[in-house]
Amino acid sequence: MELLVALGIGVLGGSGAWLLFRPRTFQVIIGLSLLAYAVNLFIFGMGRLRSNAAPILAPGGTGSLAQHADPLPQALVLTAIVIGFATTALFLVVLLAARGLTGTDHVDGRERRR
Template sequence: MEFILALSIGVLGGSGVWLVMRPRTFQVIIGLSLLSYAVNLFIFSMGRFPIGAPPVLEPGTAGDPAHFADPVPQALVLTAIVIGFATTALFLVVMLASRGLTGGDHVDGRGRDE
């Protein structure tokens, strides 16, 4: 299972880097989204997921924090998802404005005729 998770993080990260290097703005936006998904998966995997552990404390027992998942990476990932959506929306608005001004969607600002 760890191999599949590491492989998916690697594929998302590699695909994101490859798309960020492309000359079109839409490909850059998709690449940044894939990179953020890879980072979110990596942070989420650092919180470890204990198999067979109870999700809540049983009545009358003392809880041992070593048996439960760390909630901080989960909170970080949820925050990163919200920030990622807002950043993607901002990039899309800037991309549409740039396309309207230059007539093309190249990252370097070249229009259709150049």
């Protein structure tokens, strides 16, 4: 399971980094989103991947880390998803406004001459 998550993080991070260097602004925005997803998976994986573990302590019981899942990475990832969605929406609005003003969606504002 850990290998699958590590490969997923690597593929998302590599694809996001590759898209960041593309000349179109939409590709840059998608690259930033993929990098954000890779970071979210990394944070979620840091909370140890456990299956069939209770998310909270049982009533009246004493707690140890072996009996429950850590809720902090889950809360951090949930917050990061909401913030990432809002910033992606903001980037798309800025992209549309910049394309309307300049007439192109190239990163530096002008097309490459051939």
